[in-house]
Amino acid sequence: MRISTGSAKGRNLKMPKGKKTRPAMNRVKSTLFSILAARVPGCRFLDLFAGSGSLGIEALSRGAEFAAFVDNSPDCSRAIKANLRLTGFSEKGRMFCLDVRRFLRLKDLAPFDIVCIDPPYLKGFLAPILDELPSCPLFNARTLFIIERQKKDDLGFAERPILELIDERTFGDTVLTIFRRHPPENPVV
Secondary structure (H helix, E strand, O other): OEOOOOOOOOOEOOOOOOOOOOOOOHHHHHHHHHHHOOOOOOOEEEEEOOOOOHHHHHHHHOOOOEEEEEOOOHHHHHHHHHHHHHHOOOOOEEEEOOOHHHHOOOOOOOOOOEEEEOOOOOOOOHHHHHHHHHHOOOOOOOOEEEEEEEOOOOOOHHHOOOEEEEEEEEEOOEEEEEEEEOOOOOOOO
16 A cells, blocks of 8 residues: 655555455545545545555645544554654544544544545444434534445435435445535524
8 A cells, every 4th residue: 555645655554464454446545535635735634444544644645734543453553653653644643543433422623624434344334423423523514524335335315314415436346425414404502
């Protein structure tokens, strides 16, 4: 896995031990960052189910102000910390070795601008996370969410009207879904 653009271009990243992670395909990652190009510089980026941290580190390489990485695997945590040191981004990145849903309940972090969600395919992780997004204080109406998922993973947007689909791109069995959450219709003042 290699950083494709920016200040860390060409750096090879360490992968977590074992075969527990599924790195984003180069074509998917390239398309994702083409879509996000204007939004990444200066943003706060969140990489959920981070694995090696390649998406968040790519964002830092392209000018993100800060990236948080969330993965409950100690092997992934070690790989991400090593990759942050390797690329010189230790001061701009923070690793959270936590379950993603537990992380989403934290209240002491500033809101994120871009959130990448890349869970293991077809394991039932998406529905509980999508249910948490509307009330999560880590996001606002401008936050852009991207899910990399398997075609068969149903997001159930029809049952979640607060989530607005913006774009979808398909790469074989892999789908990039881009959405945001609607502000409440009648905000409580």
